[in-house]
Amino acid sequence: MKRIFETGNAAITEAAIFAGCKVFAGYPITPATEIAENMSRRLPQVDGYYVQAEDELSAMHICIGASLGGLKAMTSTSGPGYILFADPYGWALGSEIPVVVVNAQRVGPVSGITGAPGQGEFYLSRYPTHGGNFESIVLAPNSVQEAFALTVEAFYLAERFRMPVTVLADQIVTDGWETLLIPETPAEIEAMGLRVQPRRINYGPEFYPATDEIDVPPVVLGHNTGAACSDWTPTAEGFDTEEIEWQHKHAHRLIYKVRNHKELITRYEEIDTADNPEVILVAYGSPSRVLKSAVKAAREQGLKVGGIRLVSIWPFPDEAFGRSAKYLSVELNYDGQLVREVQRAAPKDSDIHFLGRCGELPKVAELVAAARDLINGQPLASIKWQREAW
Amino acid sequence: MDYLATKYLKTKKIPSTACSGCGLGQVHKKVLLAIDELGLATGDIVWGTGIGCSGRQTFNTWQGDNFAGTHGRVYAIATGLRLALPPEKKIVLTVGDGDAFGIGLLHLLHSVRRNVDMTVVVADNFGYQSTGGQYGYTTPSGSVTDSSPYGMQDPNWVQDGRDILDILRAAGAGFLARHTSVEGQNAVESIKKAIQFKGFSLVHIAYPCITNFAGKALGSRKPVVAYRWLKERTNPAPDQAIDGITFRTGIYHQATAGRPEFSEQMRNFTAAVRKEGQHETNGNIG
Ligand code: SF4
Numbered sequence: 145m146k147r148i149f150e151t152g153n154a155a156i157t158e159a160a161i162f163a164g165c166k167v168f169a170g171y172p173i174t175p176a177t178e179i180a181e182n183m184s185r186r187l188p189q190v191d192g193y194y195v196q197a198e199d200e201l202s203a204m205h206i207c208i209g210a211s212l213g214g215l216k217a218m219t220s221t222s223g224p225g226y227i228l229f230a231d232p233y234g235w236a237l238g239s240e241i242p243v244v245v246v247n248a249q250r251v252g253p254v255s256g257i258t259g260a261p262g263q264g265e266f267y268l269s270r271y272p273t274h275g276g277n278f279e280s281i282v283l284a285p286n287s288v289q290e291a292f293a294l295t296v297e298a299f300y301l302a303e304r305f306r307m308p309v310t311v312l313a314d315q316i317v318t319d320g321w322e323t324l325l326i327p328e329t330p331a332e333i334e335a336m337g338l339r340v341q342p343r344r345i346n347y348g349p350e351f352y353p354a355t356d357e358i359d360v361p362p363v364v365l366g367h368n369t370g371a372a373c374s375d376w377t378p379t380a381e382g383f384d385t386e387e388i389e390w391q392h393k394h395a396h397r398l399i400y401k402v403r404n405h406k407e408l409i410t411r412y413e414e415i416d417t418a419d420n421p422e423v424i425l426v427a428y429g430s431p432s433r434v435l436k437s438a439v440k441a442a443r444e445q446g447l448k449v450g451g452i453r454l455v456s457i458w459p460f461p462d463e464a465f466g467r468s469a470k471y472l473s474v475e476l477n478y479d480g481q482l483v484r485e486v487q488r489a490a491p492k493d494s495d496i497h498f499l500g501r502c503g504e505l506p507k508v509a510e511l512v513a514a515a516r517d518l519i520n521g522q523p524l525a526s527i528k529w530q531r532e533a534w
Numbered sequence: 535m536d537y538l539a540t541k542y543l544k545t546k547k548i549p550s551t552a553c554s555g556c557g558l559g560q561v562h563k564k565v566l567l568a569i570d571e572l573g574l575a576t577g578d579i580v581w582g583t584g585i586g587c588s589g590r591q592t593f594n595t596w597q598g599d600n601f602a603g604t605h606g607r608v609y610a611i612a613t614g615l616r617l618a619l620p621p622e623k624k625i626v627l628t629v630g631d632g633d634a635f636g637i638g639l640l641h642l643l644h645s646v647r648r649n650v651d652m653t654v655v656v657a658d659n660f661g662y663q664s665t666g667g668q669y670g671y672t673t674p675s676g677s678v679t680d681s682s683p684y685g686m687q688d689p690n691w692v693q694d695g696r697d698i699l700d701i702l703r704a705a706g707a708g709f710l711a712r713h714t715s716v717e718g719q720n721a722v723e724s725i726k727k728a729i730q731f732k733g734f735s736l737v738h739i740a741y742p743c744i745t746n747f748a749g750k751a752l753g754s755r756k757p758v759v760a761y762r763w764l765k766e767r768t769n770p771a772p773d774q775a776i777d778g779i780t781f782r783t784g785i786y787h788q789a790t791a792g793r794p795e796f797s798e799q800m801r802n803f804t805a806a807v808r809k810e811g812q813h814e815t816n817g818n819i820g
Contacts, residue, residue: 167617188807193617193800197610198644205603205610205641212601212611213618235604365599366619368577370544372594374602383546383594384602 146326152291152318153178156246156311157186158326159295160218163340165244166192167217169206171199171225174258175315176248179220200228207243208236212373214343214364216299220246222315223265224255226272233308234273237280237398239373240352242302242343242362244295245272246311248318249429249476251503260503261315261430266481269310270458277395279402281305281409282457284312284428288322294455296338301409303341305401306352306362312457314476316430316505346371351382354393356400358408402459411455412464415439420467421450423515426486427474428454431505435474438511449515454482465489470518472497474506497524538566542576547595555757557741557764558591560715561657564739565628568725579624580615584608584633587664587743588657592628606638609645612652616797624729625651631658634736635671635691635698646705646734650796653728654736659743660751667746671698674779677751693779699738699786708733708789714768714781715741716761724785731788733795740764740781 150158156179160168168183170176184194193210197203200221207217221229226247236243251257252264269282281301285291291313298309327333344361348369352360363373363382376384377391385391402409416439417424423442427435432453442449452464465471468491473483475498483498490496499506499514514524539548543566552558569579576598583589583602593602603611612625619625634642634656645652661670661679668681672692676685691698699710709731711724721739728735742748742760749755752763769776770783 167614169614188804191804191808193804195613195617195800198640201607202610202613202641202644205607206614209611209614209616210618211614213615215618217614231604232607235607239601365580365601365615366623368598370576370597371599372601374593375604376590376593376602384590 145332146328148324148326149321150288150324151178151321152285152288152313153248154182155288155292155324156220156295156313156318157182158324159292160244160299161186161190161192162326162338163296163299164216164342165218165299166190166215167195167207167210168192168219169195169197169203169210169217170219171197171203171221173222173225175250175319176220176222176225176246178318179246200225201231204229204232204236204243204245208232208241211241211243212363212365214345214366216242216343218244218246220248222248222250223252223262226265226268230273234275235375236308237273237278238375238394240306240362241308241373242306243308244298244302244311245308246295246313249312249314257503259315259319261476261505262502263314263429263431263476263481265312266457269312272310278398280310280458281307281402282310282312284454284457285317286429286432286453287317288320288324290455291317292324292326293336293338296340300339300341303343303362304358304408305405306360312429314429350380351378352380352397354380354397356397356404358401358405406459409456409459410461410463412461413453413455414464415451415453416443417450417452417467419448420469422448422470423450423472423518424467424469425449425451425472425474425511425515426454426482427451428457428482429476431474431476431501434505434508434511437508438515441508442512442515445512445516447512447515447519460485460489462489466491468493470495470497472499472511472514472518474499474511476500476502476505478502499524538563538570542566542569542597543595544597550591550595552587552591553745555744556587557715557743557761558587558657558659561655561739561741562592562628564715564721565626565655565725567722568729571722572726572729574624574729578622579626580619582608582612582625582627584627584629584638586630586632586662587659588628588630589633590664606633606636607641608633609638609641609652609654613645613648613650613796616650616652617800621651621798624653626653626655626729628655628657631656631660631672632662632670643702643705646702646707648796649706649708649733649793651733652735653725653731654734655725656736656738658738658740660740660747661743663743663746667750672740674751679747679750702736703787706793707736707787708792709735710738710786711736711784712738712781712786713740713783714764715739716765716768717770717783720770720784727785727788733792
C-alpha cells in the first residue's frame, strides 16, 4: 500500500490511471484544473495522451473519439464547463460510449465563486443533456480516498453500462489535502473493493440489443467490422431511423439498462438509523462529513438523530428513505436541490426540511441546533430567504 | 455508381434519401472514385459524417467502420479517434458547409493547428438546406433564401476578399483544394492527393441543392438550371475571368515540407517522456 498526502484532484488522477485511462482531454477551470495538470504529467508516463482542448465541447468529444477508438478516456471540469458537456454527453449517452466525467462543483450560478464549494449541479447531473429518454449514473465522493475509489468505480460502471458516468465532487473534496492510500497488490485492491473492467470490443454487426441488457461491449471503430455509431435513433444494426418504434426501443434501453441494474450502482451510508431516529440528516459530498460529526454530537446530547449519506446520486436511491422521520437535507446551495428528491422519496407522513449553505460548510453546532429545533417542533432558525419546510 | 456502390457501400442505405437531382451524389461518387483509384479497401478507412444533408445521406452507407457526430463536433471526435487508431488507418470526413465553416469552425481550425491526420470533404450546398433553406457561410451575397427574404446581407466566407481556405492555410493546413461537383477527374485527383496527404487535408466541393437553394436563390427547381449556374461559374483556369460569383477550382495549397502530424507527435512525445526515465511509480500499478 502506498501512503501519500494528496489532494482529491491527485486522487482522481491516480484513480483514472489505475483504471486504465489512456486519454484525458480537458479545458482548465478552477477547481478542477489540477486534474488536467496532473494528467499532463502522469499520462505520458503510462503511454497515454493528454490533450488540452479548445473548449469543453471539444474536450469531451475528443474523449468520445478516443473511446470510440478503444481507449479509456476521462475529462474533468467545474459547473460552467459541465453545462458545455451537454452536447457531447448526449452523444455518448445515445451512442453508448463509455467516458468518465468529473465535475468539481463550485459556487454558482455561472462563474460564481471559482474557489469555493457548491452543490449546484445535482439536477444538471441527472439531466446532463437534452431530449430526455435516458437515466444517468452519478457518484459523489466526500473525501480524497473516496474520490480515488469512486473514480475507479466510475470507469468500471462506464464500461459495463456503456455510457458516460459523472463523478460529482465539490471544491472541498478536489482541493482538500488528506492521506491517500493507493493499493499495490491484488490483495490490497480486493480489500479496497476496487473493480476494473477492461475494454471489450463489439465485433457486431449488432450495434446493441433493444433490451435492458448490460455488459454489451461498446462499439470500437478501426476493426473493420462495419460498425456504425451516431447520435441518431439507431436500429439494432446501428442504422439511423425515423421510426418511432425504434426510438421507443432505444429509450427503453437507455432508461432500463440503468434502472434494472440499480443494485450495481446504488451506494449510501446510514449513520445511527437502527432505532428509527426522529430526525434524519441527509447529505452527499463534503457536507456529509459535517453530518457525521453532527449525528455523533446530537446523540451525545441525547437527541435521537441519524443520518443518511448518499454515495451514488443517480439513479436516486429512493430505498434509503423508507422510514418516516423529520428529514433535514443539508446542501451547499440556497435553492434546495437534493431536498426535492428526499421529499419525493420519503413516506408521505414525513416532514422534509432544508438547510442550505454555499461556499462554506455548515457547522456541527448549527446542524445539532437545527435537529433539536425539529425534535421540539420549533421553526428552524433560518435566514429569511432560506425556506425551511418543503 | 453501381460498381463502386457494390464494392464500398451498404446496400441497405441505397438509394439515399437525397432529393432527386441533388448534386450530393456527385460529390460522394468522387470520394469513392478517389478511394478506388488509390486501391484502398473498406478496412483502410474510418468514415465520419456530421449533420445536415451531407451527414444524413452519408451515415452508415460506408461498408467499413463509420460514425456521425453532432453539428460541427466531428473534427474533435476525429481528433480523439486519431489517437486510438493505427497511423495507417485513414479518417475521411464528409461534412456540410454549415458544419465545417459555421458551427464547427473552431474545432476545424484546431484540427488544422494540431495537424490531425484526416481528410475533410466539405460538400457545400450554399447554406442550410436540410432545415429548409436558410442562408449560411458560403451563400452568395444577395441570395434570397428562407432566412434572407430580401437577399442575403450577412458577409460570407467566400466573397469580398475573404476566402475560408486562406484562413485554413494560415492556420497551417497542409493540403487544400476547391472544386465543384460538375467537375470530373481533376476533382477526383485532388481528393486522392488529400487522402494520401499525411496530416490535415480539406477539399471544398460546391454542389447544387435543387430543392431549396436552386428553388429560391436561382428561381427554379429544374436541375438543369442549377447545374448550368454552377458550371458557368466553375473556373479551373486561373487566367480565365468570370464575372460575379466564381469558384476557382484546383489545388489551392499543398505544403512542400509537412508539419509533424498530431498523433505521431503524441506517440513520440510519450515515448520520449518514458525513455527519459521521468516515469514515477506513484499510483501506477498497471
Ligand atoms: S435539400 Fe438540397 S442539398 Fe439537401 S438533399 Fe435535397 S437537394 Fe440535396
